[in-house]
Amino acid sequence: MRAVRGRGRPSSVRSVRSVRSVRSAVVGSPLQLLLLVCSFALAGHAGVRLLADDRSAVVLWFVGAALLHDLVLLPLYAAVDRGVVRAFGAAGRRERTMYVRVPAALSALLLLVWFPLITGQVDRRYRMATGMPADGFLGRWLLITAVLFAGSALLLLLRVRKETKDRPPDVH
Known part of the structure; x- marks a missing residue:
């Protein structure tokens, strides 16, 4: 007879279930793994198609992006988030x-997507491809960032105001 701990289940059954739940949380379902592999394949294909003339640039870009993110950006925004918390x-x-995290994440995402145009690195290429000037991206990104933080600050102000109205007055 096995030892029984809590809720009448044998401890070996509970430990097997906990191992399975940990394994499924880490590995995921076969469908999730298939979707992850497909997303990596699609990203790789898109990168190769975008830079078809220079495959070494594609590899350098993927490796550089991973290293830049893991070694520089992740510790940086983790430290900033820790300070906010x-x-x-x-x-x-x-x-x-969340009133700081959400606008910061949205602004960082916009910066990531439009970085070459915001920094002016591809002005000539952009002008040749679209026939439009590439100036103004930095100003627009800064404006969008300011609006995101201002909107978040407004929502926080409204929440604080509502909390103070809902709180009963202090009686001494």
Whole structure:
């Protein structure tokens, strides 16, 4: 007879279930794995098609992007996020970090997508391909970033105002 711990299940059955749940959380279902492999294949195909003349540039871009993200950007935005959490967490308002995280993530995503045009690295190529000037991307990105943070600040202000209205007055 096996030892029984909690809820009448044998401990060996519970441990097998916990191992399975950990394995499924890490590995995922076969469909998830297939979709992940397909997304990598599609990204690789798109990269090769975009830079068909220079395959070494494609490899350099993928490796460089991975190294830049893992070694530089991830520690950087993890440190910034930790600072935001400490700033709001110290005041007991940890849930308010999303008012900084969301506009920062959206702004970073726009920067990532439009980086060559924002920094002016491909002005000539863009002008030749579209017939339009490439100036103004930096200003537009900064404007969009300012609007995202201003909108987030407005939503935070409305939330704080609502919380103070809903709170009963202090009586001493």
